[in-house]
Amino acid sequence: HRDLAARNCLVDEHNVVKVSDFGMTRYVLDNQYTSSNGAKFPVKWSPPEVLHYSKYSSKSDVWSFGVLMWEIHSEGQTPFENRSNLEVVNDITKGVRLYRPHRASPQLHSIMYRCWHEKPQGRPTFSELLEEIRKL
Structure with a gap:
């Protein structure tokens, strides 16, 4: 999807969440997309490999899903609200992550x-996330 965020989620009358805005989505055979230089992307929802190398994969969407969960549980706050995009890039690079919402x-x-694991291979899959969330 490459832009998984609360602003792109719709909730219907049965509380079913539907993801919208597939404008940044790309079909890729190897499950990874490398954008050309200068491509715009949502910095505060992006993992290190996107910030530094513009490499997208399902694991970069997992990072964004973690930020989406944070948005929901912080009641719609913007992640890294008082930080510039450059500050966020520096923070993420140093290992800074979002705090636990109340x-x-x-x-x-x-x-x-x-x-939000630094390396994509250290992040869970969406299937693993589903299992873990169902256990809560």
């Missing part, structure tokens, strides 16, 4: 935090 249990924040 509405998120420590267990849920642990799941979020796993989504």
